Amino acid sequence: MDDEPTEPQTGLAASCNRLLFAIKKRYQKILDDTVPYHKTRWIVALCVTVAYMLRVYYAGGFYIITYALGIYLLNLLIDFLSPLQDPEYDEFNIDDGELPVRTNDEYKPFIRKLPEFHFWYSSVSAVFGAFVCTFLEFLDIPVFWPILLIYFFVLFFVSIKNRVVHMIKHKYIPFSLGKPKFGGKK
DSSP states (O other): OOOSOOOOOOTHHHHHHHHHHHHHHHHHHHHHHHTTOHHHHHHHHHHHHHHHHHHHHHHTOOHHHHHHHHHHHHHHHHHHHSBSSOTTTOTTOOSSSOOOOEETTEEOOOOBSSOHHHHHHHHHHHHHHHHHHTTOGGGOOOOOHHHHHHHHHHHHHHHHHHHHHHHHHHTOOSOOOOSOOOOOOO
C-alpha cells in the first residue's frame, strides 16, 4: 500500500520533532533518577497535595474536581493494595484460593497490580492536573459539598473493607518486608 520510502523530514518539522524527543528523553531520565528516593518522592506528593488543598480552600469551590480526584486516588490505592494475580478470578488456580507464597521453598514476594512508582507518579499527576483545573472557572460547578463528602467516605470505607476481607480470605499482606533471613551457622 505505502511501498514508497518516506523522505526524512527537513526544516521546522524535523527541528520540532528533535526538540520534542530531547525533552521527552530528559523528562524520562529525571523520572528514572527519582526511583530510589521513596521518601523524597512521597514528600513531594504531600507538598503538591497540600498546595492543592490550600488552593481549593482559598478558592472556596471546585468540589466536583476534588471529588473526582478523591475517587481516582481511591482507585489507585485499591490497585496498589491488590495482588497482580487475583485468586478469585484466576481460572488456572487449583489451590484453595490462597496466593502463592512459596514454591519448592523458594521465596515469592507480593506482586502488586499497581507498582509503588506508578502509584506515586499517577497520584502526583492527578493532583497536579486537578490543581490546574482549579484555575478554570467554568469547572467550578456549584454543588452541595457535604453530600459529596459523605458519599466519598461511604465509598472509601466500603472499598477498604472489601479489600481487607479479600486479604484475610486469601491470606496475604500487601506489604513485602523483603526476603526472610534465617539464622544459619555462626
